[in-house]
Amino acid sequence: MHATARTFLVNTACLLAGLLLCLGFWILLSATVAKELPTPAATWEVAKPYVLEPLAKRGEQDQGILRLVGYSLALVAKGYALALLVGTPIGFLLGLSKGFARVFDPIVQILRPVSPLAWLPLGMVLFLSTGSQALENGALFTIAICAMWPTVLNTAVGVRAIPQDYLNVGRVLKLSRTQTLLKIMVPATLPYMFTGFRLSLGIAWLVIVAAEMLTGRTGVGSFLWNEYNNANYGNIIFSILTIGLIGFVLDRLMSVVEGRFKTV
Amino acid sequence: MSPFLDLSRLHKTFPTPKGPLTVVKDFNLPVRKGEFIALIGHSGCGKSTVLSMIAGLSDVTEGGIILAGKEVVAAGPDRGVVFQAPCLLPWLTAFENVMLGVDRVYYTATRLERRQIAEYYLSVVGLAEAMHKRPAELSQGMRQRCGIARAFALSPKMLLLDEPFGMLDNLTKMELQDVLLDLWQRDQKTALIVTHDVDEAIYLADRVVMMTDGPEATVGDILEVKFPRPRNRRQLLEDPAYYEAREYLIHFLNERSHHRPAPVVHATPPPAAKPPGGGLKRFMHAFAAL
Ligand SMILES: Nc1ncnc2c1ncn2[C@@H]1O[C@H](COP(=O)(O)OP(=O)(O)OP(=O)(O)O)[C@@H](O)[C@H]1O
Ligand SMILES: [Mg+2]
Numbered sequence: 001m002h003a004t005a006r007t008f009l010v011n012t013a014c015l016l017a018g019l020l021l022c023l024g025f026w027i028l029l030s031a032t033v034a035k036e037l038p039t040p041a042a043t044w045e046v047a048k049p050y051v052l053e054p055l056a057k058r059g060e061q062d063q064g065i066l067r068l069v070g071y072s073l074a075l076v077a078k079g080y081a082l083a084l085l086v087g088t089p090i091g092f093l094l095g096l097s098k099g100f101a102r103v104f105d106p107i108v109q110i111l112r113p114v115s116p117l118a119w120l121p122l123g124m125v126l127f128l129s130t131g132s133q134a135l136e137n138g139a140l141f142t143i144a145i146c147a148m149w150p151t152v153l154n155t156a157v158g159v160r161a162i163p164q165d166y167l168n169v170g171r172v173l174k175l176s177r178t179q180t181l182l183k184i185m186v187p188a189t190l191p192y193m194f195t196g197f198r199l200s201l202g203i204a205w206l207v208i209v210a211a212e213m214l215t216g217r218t219g220v221g222s223f224l225w226n227e228y229n230n231a232n233y234g235n236i237i238f239s240i241l242t243i244g245l246i247g248f249v250l251d252r253l254m255s256v257v258e259g260r261f262k263t264v
Numbered sequence: 265m266s267p268f269l270d271l272s273r274l275h276k277t278f279p280t281p282k283g284p285l286t287v288v289k290d291f292n293l294p295v296r297k298g299e300f301i302a303l304i305g306h307s308g309c310g311k312s313t314v315l316s317m318i319a320g321l322s323d324v325t326e327g328g329i330i331l332a333g334k335e336v337v338a339a340g341p342d343r344g345v346v347f348q349a350p351c352l353l354p355w356l357t358a359f360e361n362v363m364l365g366v367d368r369v370y371y372t373a374t375r376l377e378r379r380q381i382a383e384y385y386l387s388v389v390g391l392a393e394a395m396h397k398r399p400a401e402l403s404q405g406m407r408q409r410c411g412i413a414r415a416f417a418l419s420p421k422m423l424l425l426d427e428p429f430g431m432l433d434n435l436t437k438m439e440l441q442d443v444l445l446d447l448w449q450r451d452q453k454t455a456l457i458v459t460h461d462v463d464e465a466i467y468l469a470d471r472v473v474m475m476t477d478g479p480e481a482t483v484g485d486i487l488e489v490k491f492p493r494p495r496n497r498r499q500l501l502e503d504p505a506y507y508e509a510r511e512y513l514i515h516f517l518n519e520r521s522h523h524r525p526a527p528v529v530h531a532t533p534p535p536a537a538k539p540p541g542g543g544l545k546r547f548m549h550a551f552a553a554l
Contacts, residue, residue: 171339187355
């Protein structure tokens with residue numbers, strides 16, 4: 001008890017020290033090289049209406065921060081769900097079938113490093129026929145395709161790592177293919193799958209900002225870009241902090257879920 | 265009458281980077297129905313290889329395995345396997361692990377009947393209290409008990425056990441040996457156990473099959489163990505014949521296992537049939553091994 005209280009104090013002190021250092025550096029920057037950069041106090045001044053009334057809706061872009069975050073999260077949720085729905089089966093096929101892996105592994109390796117900024121125009125072209133929905137669909141496509149890879153790769157690794165002993169149990173019991181898949185392979189792969197899911201969520205959140213900036217769809221990303229155009233530079237910093245914080249919270253949440261499956 | 269399980273001219277060759285490695289060569293063994301066989305031999309000689317071929321988990325390179333009149337080509341629930349490590353699925357409870365097989369084998373029974381079968385075998389092995397725990401919450405001995413319950417609950421024709429008690433302390437080991445004998449006697453199974461433990465082999469088996477060292481391991485000798493059943497540990501330990509048998513096995517492991525056998529089979533296996541390989545061929549093998 002004593003020891004844990006002590007480490008808690010030490011950790012908090014270290015965190016505060018880090019924050020103070022960053023603040024100091026920020027103030028120093030705005031006082032010397034980057035004269036246009038708002039100080040922490042000025043940043044708080046511009047951000048205040050968005051924080052204090054987080055659910056306000058004053059106009060299309062002028063909305064409380066929680067509303068903006070909500071729009072972004074909703075789009076991320078859809079794109080992420082798509083990524084998991086498509087990525088998990090592909091991962092399973094890559095892990096199960098040597099032939100499939102031989103054909104598609106090189107393609108995965110080539111598509112994986114492509115930036116979201118490059119996918120987005122392609123996405124919009126793909127969905128041109130959907131008219132007013134093209135922007136939204138293009139953004140979804142981009143989130144899904146960029147966020148998919150960690151799920152694909154981790155699932156494939158997980159399937160290849162299923163201990164032969166577990167599969168032997170299935171063979172001795174003469175389980176059918178579906179039963180082996182559902183009762184043995186999927187549970188055995190879950191820890192790997194969830195590592196993939198967590199990494200994928202991180203990427204989906206990373207992509208949302210780019211997608212919103214380019215498509216102008218309302219959310220934190222487009223808010224940041226608009227405020228840059230409006231020369232409200234304080235809100236750029238405010239948006240960055242918000243995006244970082246949300247990303248951090250999402251990652252923590254997924255870690256908790258992932259941890260559940262790791263203990264199995 | 266033909267044997268219940270017949271291993272004839274069994275060969276197993278593994279491809280290795282240094283070329284094919286023949287681990288088991290010309291392994292012959294007929295087994296009666298209801299017989300309890302122990303397979304002993306040095307580590308790495310190929311005991312597990314033979315067992316997993318009978319289980320159908322590993323392909324036969326040459327020769328054949330006939331079980332109850334049918335050739336073994338794949339694994340199946342007619343052979344209950346108790347693995348060296350218990351191999352329980354960690355995401356299922358002990359009960360669910362047993363149910364996995366029970367659901368499969370007794371698919372015509374009602375849900376309640378199936379539950380009762382699983383519960384029966386779990387309580388026979390002493391897991392009545394702990395059956396709803398996950399493997400991680402069970403001790404090593406309890407996991408092994410669960411593995412035994414899973415194999416027995418399939419009501420298999422044949423039981424295959426690969427060093428099932430190797431990792432257990434002596435007390436647990438003796439208790440589980442008795443559980444095993446009890447179940448074997450009750451259900452009149454045919455059983456084959458792989459073990460390192462000479463005392464275990466004598467206590468459990470009707471015949472102890474000694475394997476020569478690999479590569480190209482084969483049956484070196486067979487010892488018939490004639491103690492009456494049910495066996496009593498204490499009486500066994502007072503019987504000079506027990507020490508003779510023990511001495512015989514240890515002598516084989518220390519001295520004779522390094523040589524392939526001369527073409528004579530020591531004890532007479534039930535159907536005193538000539539091994540299909542033929543005396544001359546076996547002699548040539550013995551000659552080549554020298
Ligand atoms: N898949 C494989 N590929 C190549 N060699 C193998 C393979 N499996 C087993 N072997 C070899 O076959 C031999 C026999 O192995 P096996 O596991 O049957 O021995 P064992 O008698 O069961 O030993 P232990 O008592 O230590 O369990 C060993 O020399 C091993 O290296
Ligand atoms: Mg072995």
